Amino acid sequence: MELTLLESCLLGSLIFCFLIQLYFSLFVHLKLAFFPVEPISETAAKPLSVVICARNEVDNLRNYLPSVLEQNHPDFEVIVVNDRSWDGTRQLLEEFAKQYKRLKIVTISEGEKFIAGKKFAVTMGIKAASNDWLVFTDADCVPASANWLLGMQQSEDPKVEIVLGYSPYLKRRGILNALIRFETFFTAVNYLSYAVKGMPYMGVGRNMAYKKTLFFKNKGFAAHMHIPSGDDDLFVNANAHSRNTEIRINKESQVWSEPNTSFGTYLRQKKRHFGAGKLYKGKHKFILSCQIIFQFLFYAFFTALLFFKATLYPALGILFVSIAIRCFIYPRILKRLNYSDLRWCFPILDILLFIFLVFNGILSIFVKKVKWK
Incomplete structure (x- = not known):
């Protein structure tokens, strides 16, 4: 089935966002999954x-x-x-x-x-x-x-x-x-x-x-x-x-x-x-912003593609691959970081966390005053 220009742009944008997510998952976070954990030294070096x-x-x-x-x-x-x-x-x-x-x-x-x-x-x-x-x-x-x-x-x-x-x-x-x-x-x-x-x-x-x-x-x-x-x-x-x-x-x-x-x-x-976080170095703010922005765009483009019959199944396929990759990587790290019990509800918590981060980001624009206790 031939796609319209709008459908092609939306699908291409979804694929691009997926590739950005893939970079963070495979080339950044996966490093932690295989990082060698050294045993605790039995002797103290310095006070x-x-x-x-x-x-x-x-x-x-x-x-x-x-x-x-x-x-x-x-x-x-x-x-x-x-x-x-x-x-x-x-x-x-x-x-x-x-x-x-x-x-x-x-x-x-x-x-x-x-x-x-x-x-x-x-x-x-x-x-x-x-x-x-x-x-x-x-x-x-x-x-x-x-x-x-x-x-x-x-x-x-x-x-x-x-x-x-x-x-x-x-x-x-x-x-x-x-x-x-x-x-x-x-x-x-x-x-x-x-x-x-x-x-x-x-x-x-x-x-x-x-x-x-x-x-x-x-x-x-x-x-x-x-x-x-x-x-x-x-x-x-x-x-x-x-x-x-x-x-x-x-x-x-x-x-x-x-x-x-x-x-x-x-x-x-x-x-x-x-x-x-607003005072982080520019390169750090850029990377962290990219993570949340492209995740937001991924879900936004995915939702938009659901309204087009021709792109429904391709969009669902990309979402499935994205979830499958994340379910392969992050439950391994959850176990390593003492959160093994969260592995079984990972996909649901992944979506809830994204919604919360967007909500918190919007709220932070309007609520200015904070203090330590």
Whole structure:
């Protein structure tokens, strides 16, 4: 059956979008599926400092801080920055300090003259650190094993200044939890895959590490102190490159985190991340924009082709091939990144995530004000 000019253009556009998607899947993300996972070293090379910022986190600190303080590493300290808390965080930390000699408390009081926000708290924690190698996590995070710090310790390669770890969310009931974990998965697939490819562009503060000397050499967060978020991804975006960055995805070196339990708080979190993304380097913004734009166009052209009898089956065939390829690649990575249970509903979550990202992008245009707790 001969196609009209409109049908040919729509079908050609669908094929082009499919090929763009194929590039990201086969030549970027597939690298992570076969990335060699090194075993955790049983010995520590150098001392390190863990930095945790806490604002009204008394319950999370009570539940999770001991697992950080009791890590299987011979020479480390844990710095907790109490950022203007009023919920009993100070009293809890003082009790922990009597039991754990590795704990160092930094207190930021309400009313002090400073730029409020997490970046200031992180900076205070870094200044208090006794060691050059800094490992970062959050108060609502729990290490996957007692060997977490051994897995995130400084590389033997002196050129490595940044280590990007991985932090999955804990499984809870409900579709929101599945969506949050799936979105976190794809974010991790992206930044870890591009780091393997030699173009690191972000990391997550729940599990990453870098040198204190690197922080001060590049003036810390000075370039983006006015942005509420970005203490993790913007710092990596500005300072990471192919020669100074490694990834660590061994299951023992991962850190589990408590997910949001309401759609509103999740949207606010993603809004903060979206705001930071606007300050990424141009090449990174271009690549990330291409991924979402061409995925949107793929579905848009596919929907349009359904209204033409001549292109119905070709369009369905391309969609089937696209889903088949994605179902071959991403469930493998889901298993590697501790989200095996999501493999069975991958196609549905894939579509739901796309809808959410489009919705969040539109919402971010109109909602401007964000803050850290």
